[in-house]
Amino acid sequence: MNLPKDLRYSEEHEWVKVEGDKVRIGITDHAQDELGDIVFVELPEEGDQLEEDDPFGSVESVKTVSELYAPISGKVVEVNEELDDSPEFVNESPYEKAWMVVVEPSNSADIEKLMTAEQYQEMIEEDE
């Protein structure tokens, strides 16, 4: 299981990467592995406002649909349009090519509430 140490993690299996005053968001290696072959990714639009814990999009595998839940509140400033044509990036490269949105956090202190790699690892081990 690949869990980069420099990222923060949510209970809903998103990762958050701090980049200056913005954050990049995607889903974890564990999440993509559980979902299986991803065939469709639905994302918000630039300018949309995300509310913490609310759905902001979805990923679909051959078998099921899973909602994406916002790990923090903030405004979407960039969306990964490549996932439209290449949803398989989510399986192949969950932390690099398959970033989903870049967000300007409403309150950057929210990031500190997210789990570290160690904490996230513990959580998924407990689930199993």
Added chain:
Amino acid sequence: MEELKRTPLYPTYQKWGAKVIDFGGWALPVQFTGIKQEHHATRNAVGLFDVSHMGEFIVEGKASKLFLQQLLTNDLDKLEVNKAQYTIMCYPDGGTVDDLIIYQLAEEKYLLVVNAVNTDKDFNWLMEHKPNDVILTNQTDKFVQLAIQGPKAEKVLQKLTDTNLHAIKFFRFAQEVSFSGVKAKALVARTGYTGEDGFEIYIDATSGLAFWQSILTAGQADKIEPIGLGARDTLRFEANLALYGQELSDEITPIEAGLGFAVRTDKSIDFIGKDILEKQKKEGPKRKLVGIEMIEKGIPRHGYPVLIEDEQVGFVTSGTQSPTLNKNVGLVLIDAEYSKEGTIVTIKVRKKQLQAKVVSTPFYKRD
């Protein structure tokens, strides 16, 4: 929670990287390497499926044919020893108890293979209607059922037996077939649930593990893979083969589901559900199962409403992104007046309303 049932092959799943799920009370692999990979392996080469969860009943005795004629919609007069038939069991209102395959084993002996989720229900239904001189036994636990499917299925299986498999035609079978390295003899039928050529094989449960391993070894050169339930579903879906609980249910008749070929209202014996099924056949059912292809981006899924001008006119029975076509397609049960090919409908995909058009099925047919 009740302990999940396991097939004799359960101990081997892990070795192949299986993700195991609860499927109708059975612990079964939903995938091994991945649904798409397994799907393509079956379409292009050969896949091996553990389908031992399917229910097997033996019906025997002098009155067994008459009894089955009264409960099944297809015509047993078309059967003979070593021939199989797809058939359906209905309620008096035409709703479906189950769809199944019946194999005539001997003059007065039949094997019925039913859906795992319906095994107990079907057994009770048959028991309720059975005359005393028919012997009905549930032998689900005595069999391992394997399906070997794909263009190379015959080639791989032939390596393990001297019986000429090529001589077994579609919906025919051979009994007492010996396989090298396997103690028990097997029933080998040219049937399947994938839209590919291949076989479904029934063997005594005690020989199941040896047989599974022999086939996987024999198929190595042809890149055989074990296949999970996920790909089994996408394969059968593309080939427009019904799945009970989706295309068929106690609220859906086989005529509505487009299975009229297996409803022989002209047979010599009346059967349960005949009146309504005959009427639907003659007048055309009020709703029909058709294919749809999404025009707008989105994937149709089981249960999503189908709308015409904001009015619900049907629902999606099955849908996914077809791995073979790479298109988002579905099967929908829709009011007959909107069932014409080319009709534009709206699919309610969660909060969105997305356009789709009615298309012909099956989505996939092998050359």
